[in-house]
Amino acid sequence: xxxxxxxxxxxxxxxxxxxxxxxxxxxxxxxxxxxxxxxxxxxxxxxxxxxxxxxxxxxxxxxxxxxxxxxxxxxxxxxxxxxxxxxxxxxxxxxxxxxxxxxxxxxxxxxxxxxxxxxxxxxxxxxxxxxxxxxxxxxxxxxxxxxxxxxxxxxxxxxxxxxxxxxxxxxxxxxxxxxxxxxxxxxxxxxxxxxxxxxxxxxx
Numbered sequence: 600x601x602x603x604x605x606x607x608x609x610x611x612x613x614x615x616x617x618x619x620x621x622x623x624x625x626x627x628x629x630x631x632x633x634x635x636x637x638x639x640x641x642x643x644x645x646x647x648x649x650x651x652x653x654x655x656x657x658x659x660x661x662x663x664x665x666x667x668x669x670x671x672x673x674x675x676x677x678x679x680x681x682x683x684x685x686x687x688x689x690x691x692x693x694x695x696x697x698x699x700x701x702x703x704x705x706x707x708x709x710x711x712x713x714x715x716x717x718x719x720x721x722x723x724x725x726x727x728x729x730x731x732x733x734x735x736x737x738x739x740x741x742x743x744x745x746x747x748x749x750x751x752x753x754x755x756x757x758x759x760x761x762x763x764x765x766x767x768x769x770x771x772x773x774x775x776x777x778x779x780x781x782x783x784x785x786x787x788x789x790x791x792x793x794x795x796x797x798x799x800x801x802x803x
Contacts, residue, residue, distance in 0.1 A: 626660075627790045631763075631781035633663060636670045636774065644714075645763065645781045647753055651723060651797035657749055658720040659691065661765050661779055666713045671777055673715050675770040676705030688768040689719050693755035698748040703767060717767055721749045723798065750798065757792030759785045 626648040633643035644662040649655075666673060675683040687700035701719040708714045756763045767777040783791060 627787065627794045629781050629783045629787050629791075631779055634778045634780075636769070636777070641665055643779045643781075645765070645779070647756075647791055647794055649795050649798040653723070655723045655798075656720040657723070657753065657795065657798045658718055659749070659753070659765075661717040661767065663715045663717075663777075664713060666707075666715050669777075671774075672770055673705055673707075676703060676717065677707060679704045683770040688770070689717065690766040690768070691719065691749070691752050691763065693752045693761050693763040694758070696751040696755040698752050700768075701749065717765075719749065750795070753791065753795045754799075756781075756783065757788050757795060759788050761788055 626646045629645045631643050631645055633641045635641060642664045644664065646660040646662070648658045648660070650658075663669070663673075675681055676688075678684060684702065684704045687702055689701045689703035691698045691701065701721075703717045703719050706716050706718070708716075752763065755761050762780065762782040765779040765781075767779070769776055
């Protein structure tokens with residue numbers, strides 16, 4: 600799921616910050632700022648995608664528009680199979696909602712250049728299988744809603760005035776993180792609320 604999410608996102612946004620309504624997975628894109636370990640500020644983008652149903656996921660994507668002199672090791676996060684990409688390293692909060700540390704997978708743009716994208720995702724989940732009288736419980740169940748942690752953050756960002764902070768830990772202890780901040784306009788907050796609706800169910 601991580602591989603699909605960051606491949607789709609980097610392919611769609613490289614050189615095209617606007618939402619691509621023709622894509623299989625719609626997304627909302629918000630401009631923001633990134634504070635580097637040395638304290639300088641740069642531009643960044645945040646995208647939120649909801650792919651409902653079996654095998655789907657709620658995902659957030661942090662895109663770094665420039666990687667020059669970043670003073671942060673991005674290579675260790677590239678791809679879902681690196682050691683750094685298997686440990687929770689992203690801390691997302693919006694309003695009073697804060698998700699537990701999440702696994703973050705990185706990807707460079709075309710030809711190994713900027714933009715570079717971090718992706719956090721949580722797979723859709725469903726109710727536990729229920730056994731009918733006299734029969735075994737089914738092995739699988741329909742996917743329904745996204746797990747509450749990331750979903751709550753997305754919901755808080757989908758309210759007018761909501762702001763999100765994404766702190767991306769460095770892979771080595773003691774090194775300073777990247778800190779991104781996003782404050783969507785009111786109309787963008789509504790877009791976010793609309794985007795994540797398919798990932799929300801009344802029963803959550």
